[in-house]
Amino acid sequence: MSTVINLDQSIVFLGQFPALTGVTMSIDQGEIVLIKGPNGAGKSTLLHLCAGLLPMRSGTGTVLNFDLQRQRMELRPHIGLLGHRTGLYPDLTVKENMKFWASAYGSNDNEIDKAMAFFGLSGRLESVRSQNLSEGQRRRTAFALLLIKRPSIWLLDEPYAGLDDNGRELVNSCILQAVEAGTTVLIASHQINNIGKSDQRTLQVKGGRITIEPEEPSKGDDHVS
Amino acid sequence: MFRDAWLVTKKDLLIEIRSRIVINQIAPYTLLILVLFGFALDADTETLRDTGPGLFWVSTLLVAILAIQRSVDIETSDSAIDRLMLSGISPTSIYIGKTIGLYIQLIILEVMLFIVMVVLFDMSVESYPLIIASAILTTLAISSSGTLYGVIASGLGVRETLLPVLFLPVLAPAIIGATRAFGDAFGRVSSDGWAWLGLLSVIAIVYTLVGMLTYGNILEDT
Amino acid sequence: MQSTEKQEFTTSRGTRFMGISLLIGIPTLLIFAFLLSPADDNMDDAVRLIYVHVPMAIFAYVAIITTGIGSVFFLWKKSRWWDTVAHASAEIGLILCGLVLITGSIWGRPTWNTWWEWGDVRLVTTLVLFLMILGYLALRQVPANPEMRAKRASVVGIIAAVNIPIINRSVEWWENNTLHQKSSLTDGKLENLTLFTLFLGFIVVGISYLWLMTHRFRVGWMTTEIETAGIAELIEERLNEGNSTVVNSQPQQKDGTK
Numbered sequence: 238m239s240t241v242i243n244l245d246q247s248i249v250f251l252g253q254f255p256a257l258t259g260v261t262m263s264i265d266q267g268e269i270v271l272i273k274g275p276n277g278a279g280k281s282t283l284l285h286l287c288a289g290l291l292p293m294r295s296g297t298g299t300v301l302n303f304d305l306q307r308q309r310m311e312l313r314p315h316i317g318l319l320g321h322r323t324g325l326y327p328d329l330t331v332k333e334n335m336k337f338w339a340s341a342y343g344s345n346d347n348e349i350d351k352a353m354a355f356f357g358l359s360g361r362l363e364s365v366r367s368q369n370l371s372e373g374q375r376r377r378t379a380f381a382l383l384l385i386k387r388p389s390i391w392l393l394d395e396p397y398a399g400l401d402d403n404g405r406e407l408v409n410s411c412i413l414q415a416v417e418a419g420t421t422v423l424i425a426s427h428q429i430n431n432i433g434k435s436d437q438r439t440l441q442v443k444g445g446r447i448t449i450e451p452e453e454p455s456k457g458d459d460h461v462s
Numbered sequence: 463m464f465r466d467a468w469l470v471t472k473k474d475l476l477i478e479i480r481s482r483i484v485i486n487q488i489a490p491y492t493l494l495i496l497v498l499f500g501f502a503l504d505a506d507t508e509t510l511r512d513t514g515p516g517l518f519w520v521s522t523l524l525v526a527i528l529a530i531q532r533s534v535d536i537e538t539s540d541s542a543i544d545r546l547m548l549s550g551i552s553p554t555s556i557y558i559g560k561t562i563g564l565y566i567q568l569i570i571l572e573v574m575l576f577i578v579m580v581v582l583f584d585m586s587v588e589s590y591p592l593i594i595a596s597a598i599l600t601t602l603a604i605s606s607s608g609t610l611y612g613v614i615a616s617g618l619g620v621r622e623t624l625l626p627v628l629f630l631p632v633l634a635p636a637i638i639g640a641t642r643a644f645g646d647a648f649g650r651v652s653s654d655g656w657a658w659l660g661l662l663s664v665i666a667i668v669y670t671l672v673g674m675l676t677y678g679n680i681l682e683d684t
Numbered sequence: 685m686q687s688t689e690k691q692e693f694t695t696s697r698g699t700r701f702m703g704i705s706l707l708i709g710i711p712t713l714l715i716f717a718f719l720l721s722p723a724d725d726n727m728d729d730a731v732r733l734i735y736v737h738v739p740m741a742i743f744a745y746v747a748i749i750t751t752g753i754g755s756v757f758f759l760w761k762k763s764r765w766w767d768t769v770a771h772a773s774a775e776i777g778l779i780l781c782g783l784v785l786i787t788g789s790i791w792g793r794p795t796w797n798t799w800w801e802w803g804d805v806r807l808v809t810t811l812v813l814f815l816m817i818l819g820y821l822a823l824r825q826v827p828a829n830p831e832m833r834a835k836r837a838s839v840v841g842i843i844a845a846v847n848i849p850i851i852n853r854s855v856e857w858w859e860n861n862t863l864h865q866k867s868s869l870t871d872g873k874l875e876n877l878t879l880f881t882l883f884l885g886f887i888v889v890g891i892s893y894l895w896l897m898t899h900r901f902r903v904g905w906m907t908t909e910i911e912t913a914g915i916a917e918l919i920e921e922r923l924n925e926g927n928s929t930v931v932n933s934q935p936q937q938k939d940g941t942k
Contacts, residue, residue, distance in 0.1 A: 248919070252829035255915070255922045278925075288548060292682075314550030324545040326473070326536065328481040337473045341466070341549040366480070382545070444925035607843070614836045618826050627822050631815035632843055635850055638808075661850070668846050676839045679759055 241266045241390060241421050242287055247296035247305075249286050256282040258445035259296065264423070269416055269432060272425040274442035280425035281321070283442060284392040287423065288318045301389055317388035319396055323379040327368035331358055331378050334367055335385070344385040352381040356407055372399030380408060391415060391422040463558075466551045470559025475566060477536055484567050488528045492575050495521040500582065510583045515644030518579055519600070519637045522572055526564075526604050527626055529571070530612040533564050538616060543681070553678030557609060561673065565605040572597055588649040592656060596643035599662035603636040606670040613680050636665045694902035702895040709888040716881040730794045735881050737787040739889035740780050741810070745848055747777030747893065748817065752845020755838035764908050767834045770841050772900035774820050776893060781814040809851040816844040830911060 242264040249257040257279050264270055272280050285291045287300055289309035298305035303312035325334050335349045353359050356377040367375060376399050383391060391412070397405055409432050412422050424432070441448045478484050499517050503509050510517075537543040546556060576593075579585065587593060608629065615625040639658040646655025717735040754770030757763070788807055789799045801807060820840045826833060 252832075253911070253918070255919045258919045258922050290544065290547065313548045316548055318544065318548055320541060320544060322541040324542045325540055326477055326542055327540060328477045328536075329473075333476065337469070337476075338545070338549065340469055341546075341551055386549075444923045445919075446923065610839065614823070614839060618828050618833075620826055624823065624826065628819040628840055631812055631819055632847070634812040634815070635809070635847065665850055668850065669843070672839070672842060672846065676759065676842070679835055680839060682835075 239266050240264070242298075242300050242423075244286075244298040244305075245296055247286060247298050248294045249282055249291050250294045251282065251291075255294075256445055257286065260286075260442075260446050262440065262447055264421060266421055267416055267419050269412065269422045269437040270424070271432075271437060271439040272423060272442055273427070273439055274425075278442040279445040280442050281394050282445075284318065284320075284394050284423060284425060287390070288316045288392055289313045290318070315389045316392060317383040317386050317390065318392045318394075319376075319379055319383060320394050321398075323367075323375045325367040325375060325378060328366060330364050330366050331370070331374075332363040334378060335381065338382050339385050342386045344387070348385045349381075352384040355384065355411065356381045357403075373401055373404050376400055377404060377407070380411065384411065389420060391420055393422065393424045393426075395426055396424060397426060463552065463555050466555035467558035467562065470551065470556055471562040471566070474533065474536060474560060474563030478563075478567060483532055484529055484571070488525055488532070489571055489574060491528065492521055492525045492571055493578055495524060496575065496579060496582065507584055511585050511648070512650055514579060514583050514585055515648060515650065516641045518572075518575060518644060519640050521575060522568070522601075523604065523630065523633060523637060525571055525575075526568060526608055527629060529564060529567055530608040530629070531621065531625065533560055533609065534612040534616045534621075547681065553681050554674050556681070557673055557677035561605050561609045561670070564609055565601055568601050568605055569597070572601065585648055587647060589647045589655070592643060592647040595659055596640050596647070596655070596662060599659060599666050600636055600640040602666040603662065603669055604633060606666065606673050607632055610669070610673040610677055610680070613677065632669075636662060639665070694899045694906075696898075699895060699898050702891050702898070705891055706888065706895060709884070709891060713881070713884050713888045716877075716884055721877045721881045730791050731878075733787050733791045735885040736889065737784060737791060738882065739885040740787065741784045742886070743889050743893045744777055744780035744784055744810075744813070747773045747780055747897075748813065748848060749845050750897075751777060751817075751820070751841045755841035755845070758834065758838045759842075764834075765905075767838070768901055768904040768908060770838065771824060772897055772904050774817050774824075774841060774844075775900060776896050778814065778817045778821060780889075780893070781810060781817060784810055785814060813844065813847065813851065816840075816847065820844060 240263050242262070244260050244262050247257055247260045248255065260279075260283060272283065274280050282291065286293065286298070286305070289300065289303070289305065289312040292309075293305055300312055301315055303309070303315075305312075326337070329337070331353070332349075335353060339345070339349050350359070353363070358374070358377055358381060362370070362374065367378060370378065376396070380396075393412075396408055400408065412424075412432060416422055496517065499513075499521075500510060503513065537546065547553075580587065611625060611629045611632070615621045615628060618624065639661045642651065642653060643655040643658040643662070645651035646653055713735065717732045721732070721735075723729050723731060750773040751770045754766045754768075754773060757766035758770060785807070788810070792801055792804075792807070793799055796804075820837060823837050823840055824833065
């Protein structure tokens with residue numbers, strides 16, 4: 238297994254605010270990593286840094302062998318990021334959103350149909366404008382967009398927000414499938430301790446750096462598999 | 463690059479077709495400006511005809527500010543910009559795409575404005591080619607600098623006030639040229655309108671180039 | 685202020701020299717402009733304004749072009765040094781531009797019989813330039829992430845600088861409308877003393893620009909230093925956020941927490 242994310246003493250400033258104060262971590266291909274921590278601890282910033290969306294003030298880092306200081310542009314197409322906001326165009330329908338991004342990613346119609354069917358977006362919902370969707374439906378659409386992009390790393394920021402039980406199960410099973418196929422998944426979430434894979438890891442973020450890794454994160458009752 | 467740019471343009475136009483913000487809200491505003499000028503200048507048709515070319519471009523500029531803000535809002539309202547930056551579409555393509563999208567919308571608004579002005583102010587056109595050529599170039603100057611400045615003014619919490627302060631002076635030279643060219647095309651001034659096209663094309667080209675080179679830099683931290 | 689601590693003041697031997705030269709230069713320029721040089725045949729005493737008006741106009745251009753160059757280098761090299769240069773030069777450029785407009789309209793009053801002549805290209809285009817720098821400085825005042833603000837301001841600075849040649853070209857298209865005495869400098873009719881006074885004006889304004897620029901740059905640089913000085917404390921503060929479980933700085937060893 239090769240290392241896909243490697244950060245060494247990464248410091249990231251958001252304006253004058255030191256959001257990350259020296260993160261050191263290394264993540265291997267195919268891992269599922271849960272990132273936990275209180276609000277404002279720097280979880281989202283960490284994900285944005287790994288996506289190549291934020292510059293590092295100091296430290297070094299590579300993601301998929303791209304240098305985070307110099308090759309952020311080249312890295313970005315390989316990243317799937319699901320942020321707090323879903324990043325859909327509110328005036329376009331679900332299908333139109335899917336089609337636009339599919340052509341940007343170079344995915345075909347077959348993939349669109351499969352992804353939409355997987356997340357229960359086929360049929361009536363296809364032609365609903367995304368501003369009229371519920372929070373959970375928007376999130377499902379965002380996940381479908383993640384699927385058609387086929388990124389090597391998934392960075393999921395509170396992916397379960399607004400999802401019902403069925404939605405969570407879909408998300409979990411799609412994460413597991415992706416990991417089977419060699420994708421690396423980072424999840425920042427309050428809501429879940431275990432997504433049902435035995436060798437997941439949990440990192441604790443506090444004060445802008447990774448503190449202790451919790452000993453045994455699993456409660457065992459969140460399994461879906 | 464151009465395939466990606468066209469993708470962005472098509473998307474922006476599709477959003478406009480669906481939301482009709484420009485047509486339903488911004489276009490009426492254009493007409494209002496024109497009518498208000500009519501009232502303000504005391505219904506003296508001769509004065510209106512003389513000032514018509516200037517009024518046309520001032521109205522276009524004011525409306526362009528709204529269209530620019532709308533064009534930026536599309537990307538920022540639900541953080542679609544993050545996904546766009548991760549999509550592999552280069553910032554230059556995004557810039558070109560959004561500039562063309564804005565360009566097409568502005569041209570449509572201008573055509574509408576032009577027809578209304580010719581009818582309301584009872585103006586006669588002496589040279590359509592000059593009107594068309596100068597409008598094409600001036601609109602390119604407006605949309606290329608507008609797309610750039612829209613992003614510069616965004617995300618700071620003071621966009622409504624900052625954008626006009628930054629954007630209007632930058633276009634003042636273009637508007638001077640465009641007004642002279644229109645003045646000649648309407649037969650209101652006796653200068654050579656075609657001479658101004660040189661200035662207009664220089665401005666349009668320079669602004670487009672600066673935009674292509676710097677847009678990505680600015681986009682980085684919105 | 686006889687301080688030897690160079691870091692704490694914006695004064696240095698160089699700026700002191702420039703300051704003293706100005707103390708001598710400005711009165712000399714005034715004497716030449718008002719007493720020694722002759723009045724113009726058709727401009728009369730108003731010609732005396734030219735001795736500051738023209739040099740200030742040129743150095744306003746120089747200042748804005750410096751802003752443009754500083755902006756390009758900032759975007760290219762990402763160095764705060766160039767950004768500080770661009771910012772400092774823009775402020776001085778604004779003052780010079782403003783003075784050019786004021787002296788221009790004072791000069792216009794007796795010469796054209798009006799304070800402001802819309803038909804004059806140079807006056808109008810200088811106003812446009814003035815407004816552009818005003819926008820640039822407005823952007824610099826917006827409370828925001830300094831780096832992001834500097835980047836955006838750089839683009840605005842570049843656009844302002846590229847407008848100088850554009851504006852200058854536009855004068856040619858507008859030629860027949862200008863009321864400006866464009867020829868007076870070149871038609872060789874100027875007397876030697878007039879020419880010398882104008883030359884002196886250039887030197888005095890030039891030194892003023894450099895002098896202000898050095899001081900303003902140093903102030904800007906100090907501001908940046910103050911901003912960056914607090915960073916260590918900020919990080920420390922952030923680290924102690926929440927509680928004191930920050931013990932492990934080497935959490936990267938992977939052990940499959942099963």
